[in-house]
Amino acid sequence: MNKPAMPGGAVTAVSARRPAIIVAPKSLTQQISDHIRSEIIHDNIKPGEWIREKALTEQFGISRTPLREALQILATQRLIEIIPNRGAVVVALSDDEIRHLLEVYVRLDVFAAELACEKATPLDDETIRRHLATMAEAYHAGDRYTYFDANQAFHLAIAAASHNPVLIEMHAQLNLRLYRTRYLGVLQAENWAKAFNEHEPIAEAFLNRNASELARLVSEHLGFAWRMVSSDEVANAAATPVDLARTA
Amino acid sequence: MNKPAMPGGAVTAVSARRPAIIVAPKSLTQQISDHIRSEIIHDNIKPGEWIREKALTEQFGISRTPLREALQILATQRLIEIIPNRGAVVVALSDDEIRHLLEVYVRLDVFAAELACEKATPLDDETIRRHLATMAEAYHAGDRYTYFDANQAFHLAIAAASHNPVLIEMHAQLNLRLYRTRYLGVLQAENWAKAFNEHEPIAEAFLNRNASELARLVSEHLGFAWRMVSSDEVANAAATPVDLARTA
DNA sequence: CGATTTCATGTTGTCGACAATACGCAAGGC
DNA sequence: GCCTTGCGTATTGTCGACAACATGAAATCG
Incomplete structure (x- = not known):
């Protein structure tokens, strides 16, 4: 080889x-x-x-x-x-860049949720239910890592239920760019309870195919995500600050 | 060297x-x-x-x-x-893929338009006015190539006026993937007049910062774009059809 | 005669080597 | 003292060569 x-x-x-x-x-x-x-x-x-x-x-x-x-x-x-x-x-993402990323991410997530209400199959429903259950288990067990994974899977599953490959990919792409920030955020967030409890109504709205309510909840939920990451600059700290000015 | x-x-x-x-x-x-x-x-x-x-x-x-x-x-x-x-x-894009691309593109365009209503500067206004003027000139001169370029610039300028770099980039990325299809579409479309005449109210709604009207018009306008490309399969014809099944 | 195997050829995948560039430090000049 | 200049070194950029793989055609076997 x-x-x-x-x-x-x-x-x-x-x-x-x-x-x-x-x-x-x-x-x-x-x-x-x-x-x-x-x-x-x-x-x-x-x-x-x-x-x-x-x-x-x-x-x-x-x-x-x-x-x-x-x-x-x-x-x-x-x-x-x-x-x-x-x-x-x-x-290294600045606070502004994170804000811009989340701003677009929210819209894609909302759009995916709305589309999912039209296009989702029973299999999608089951997948989402399963991830929600895993989140609940991990939450009550205090296992933040498993919780985070399930949380990711939950949001990706909603995107997948839109059955639009382009949307799924764009969503995933933004998710990747935000992953680290959210990863560090979730692992040290104080109001884990609040974040967790928002998922139940989201899932419910989805399963009832209540698109407008779902859109509202998702927007709100991710607005919360923003407040979470924006308040600690730990998530943005660069190991070795680099001066890129000369290359601009 | x-x-x-x-x-x-x-x-x-x-x-x-x-x-x-x-x-x-x-x-x-x-x-x-x-x-x-x-x-x-x-x-x-x-x-x-x-x-x-x-x-x-x-x-x-x-x-x-x-x-x-x-x-x-x-x-x-x-x-x-x-x-x-x-x-x-x-x-080679299939009809379905083009539909999926446009579906997301419309949402990003609408979002950009809404954001632009909040964030646009006088400079943005001027740029958009200029592109609209170029489109009008090219239209009356019957110059489809110049028209297409100005049309592209017009839509990109609206995206740019959102002042969200992430959105601008995503929008541009989808635009690239659709570029060829629209390029071939515009150059042979019959109802050029209709497409052109839709830009005036779009620009007007933008300059008046009428976000909801702008969103409606943009959606409608790109719905038209879809009808334009979907009806000719010429845009999708592959030079050398390739069997990718074995690699799936 | 049809199906399979073997092999020749062209194309992609990976490598090590060399060239070009940037960086840090010391020497020199103002 | 501080800025500039000139090197040595480390790192990236590009190349040509070889290896691995895929394709298609000829040869072989049933």
Whole structure:
């Protein structure tokens, strides 16, 4: 195959590649970008941090070509910023940028909810019910991580119920850019109870196909999300503040 | 610098690169992706057509590395699709996909229009007035190309007046994916008059900051755009139909 | 004759090496 | 003292070469 990939966990490359007509093999570039994306949104690589190609190639046991292709993907998704001849930095969101992102995210979420009221199938209903149940369990067990995952799944499921692939993708894209902020927000928020209790009526409005009520609730709910993240700047702290002025 | 880049027009590389603290130099990858994107949306490279790396590297006089990075960008923007070990094809939109794209595009356009009513500056007003004037001139002169450009600029200007960078970018992204379809649509539409005459009231509603009226008009206007493209399948014809089933 | 296998060819995937650029630090000039 | 200049080093940008894979045609077998 390629290098032994001995250091660290890494991507484990592709172990046994069978012809298997059905499943398309994932390209190395895709695997790498997925992995780095995950590291970024889970705050293992901090905003403002420089991404050194050499370090990553050694970590993954690959060459710089697929890595650089992966970086182009992440830059297009606005998770990193590539500065010509200087390298790539993890994007650090300002309060204003978070506000702008949420502003659009809310509208897409509302639109998805409205569409979902028209298009959702019984299977969608069941999925959403299941995620709500998981959230409740995790909430009562005090398990914030599981809660967060279920919460994410809940909102993505509503988007999925719109059955509009374009909307689903746009929604997911914004969700990714906001993921880290919400992740850090949820894990330390005081009024978890309030946030949680808003999901019950949302789910109810959806299951009753009450589009206008659903839109109202979702707007309100995410307005709350904004208040949550905007009040702690911890979520925005950059590990290594970078001066980008010269490249503007 | 690098290769003579002798064949064809090509990218002309970077002619004179000065240190120039103010302006960031555009990377080769960026230049190439911009160029190919332009070729795709202007229908010079047809949907369904395979993108051969060798051909393009020779055309541009560059190596495959920056080209492949450019392709990753275009794939992330959903203008091409990269199929592992097989290559890249220009995306061919089905009628359903166009409908889904327009459905989201309309919502973003409406949202932008509403926001613009709150946030627009006198400068925005002037820009929009100017584009409207250009459209009128081109319309009366029967110049469909200039008209199309001004029409694009008009809609982008409304988005820009929202002063929300995230919204502007999302709007632009969808606009790109729909560009070719609308481009081909406008150039052969019969009821050009109707489409044109709708812009006057839109501009008026905007300049009067009448958000709800503006939203209504924009929705209606783009509903018209949908009827325009949906009725000719010419816009969707693939040069070389490709069977992607095996890679699903 | 039809289905399968083998192989030749073209294309993509990955790599290591070299070139170009930016950065930090020391030396020099005002 | 402070700004400028000139290097050495680290990092990114680009390239050509080779490896892996897919495709289609010829050859083989039933």
